[in-house]
Amino acid sequence: MSIGKRYNADWASILLGLGLGLTAALYLESTHASDWNGVYPIITSISRICALLGSYLALVGLVLVSRISFIERSIGHDRLVIWHRKLGPYSLYLITFHVLLVSIGYAANDHAKIGVEIWRIVMKYPWMLPATVAFIFLMAAGITSYKKARAKMSYETWWTIHLYTYLGIALSFMHQVLTGPMFIGHPLNKAYWTGLYIATAAVLILWRFLIPWVRSLRHNLRVEQVVVEGPGVVSIIMKGRGLDRLGAQGGQFFSWRFIAPGQWWISHPYSLSAAPTKHHMRVTVKALGDASTDVINLKPGTRVFFEGPYGTFVASKATRGHVTLIGGGVGITPLRALMEEFDPTMEIDVIFRASVEEDLVLRHELDALADARGARVHYLVGSRRIHPMNAKYIMNFVPAFRDSDVYVCGPTPLVEAVREAAQSCGIPKNRFHDEAFEFHAV
């Protein structure tokens, strides 16, 4: 990380803190002693603080994944996504507390039954019906992002539900400025808060829509060919101009949007399965979700919109003279692209795990690459029981495992097993590089 890049991240941190400070000040400016002189006023007041902080964090969460180029470069897409995931739940907890506490506080203040009060608030207060819908959207996104729920649904379902958080955050805005005592009669507070929402919207429109569109059009990326690689696995070869200027490396991924009927509305994160050239990029895809099944039918000439490149799963992260690349199923694809990127002096061992022989996709390419540069590829076909990916078993094939840099990509259980194996050999974190499939999302 260069000095300039760190500088950017530092400014972003200060700005984040400044916003938090202004949000707190906004509350302190408008609160009165009578907001704190009894149990129920205190409950109502706390609910408002929760609402302010929860909303602020929700906006920060949006900005974290808004693909602002200089922040992406200085902090790294993967870390931004991790922060987004860590922050998200807190935002939702705070907003949930707000909903609960304000219902209790208002009901007690009005001497009404809580159900009656909630009904009255939702039906009669301005913009409360949209705000209720917004709360449902946010909760749905939160629940479906919970690890266990996320594992049970397709990427498309999860993504679509997550998309509604934009709508949710927008819908919740009006009830805040129309009913919040920190905004009623406080034009400066209202102006600051409105500015915050407008700025967030502007950032999202610019970096998530306009810039990717302009870049996609400029590089004129289109599908050239779709090649079947194995059962349910296809490679999509795309052609464009000046692709070398994107600065993409093997091992990285893009978010792709194929402008074809039934597919244009959703983007998919796929890793490059070959090192990119000036005119070509290739991804190799398994039909994991609903829409990824349709990529088989993509017609040559289909326009492709992209965002990226993302990811730090790159050859330059290696610190030793030997690397062990471990791929599970279609997870071999970024490793295949990585193989081309390592220095010719690098010693390479590849372990390719698949449950059946047919899943060994790109096998001929791996063999050819291995021959060309003297790498070894170990194919392990069969169940997890036959091939337990522990340190001892890995060392049967790669005796120098403990002295190598480890790159692993595949289903989460495989990534976790290899992580454990690496830890048990004393391989430090900076020599362990992973790319779990589910990790690409957001």
Place this chain on the structure above:
Amino acid sequence: MGAKRVLLIAGGTIGGLGAVLSITPPQFGTASSSGLGGQLLGGGSTTTSSTTTTTATTPAPAATQAASTPAPAATATKKATASATTAASTPASAKPSGTFTGDTSQTRFGPVQVQITVVNGKITAAKALQYPNNDFRSQQISQQAIPYLVQETLAANSANIQGVGGASYTSQGWYDSLSSALSKAGM
């Protein structure tokens, strides 16, 4: 996230907070200078006598408000004079009669203005000409609270009212405006 970045975030927070609060210090305590019986929202049990004491020690707010809103005050004075004349023409009773409009009291959520009808020194009717209704919550609170405030006013026949729990601002405004109406009536 490194410790340094946490420090930067914390620094930004304190900076933003400090800057705003130093430019415009929060008006945290202003609304609590009340003639009403203390703990309204907490369901307070302050007695009438203590209310009277508080009223005696803080005569300032009503006066300030009268000065700051000269126009309605003038109208009220005219009415008051007229009714005072009526009162004077019936020397048998020195007790005032007529309709008296209090000064507008500005609260955090909007203005409150009280009009009372007095017959022989007895308040026979009270109503709110203005009350906080800018936002729905205020409307709801006002509509619930005002009937109680009217009742309390008629029962006390003075400004010695308890106020309504959950409607502290409306109650405070009512008290201020009622006090000014009563002083115009000479009560």
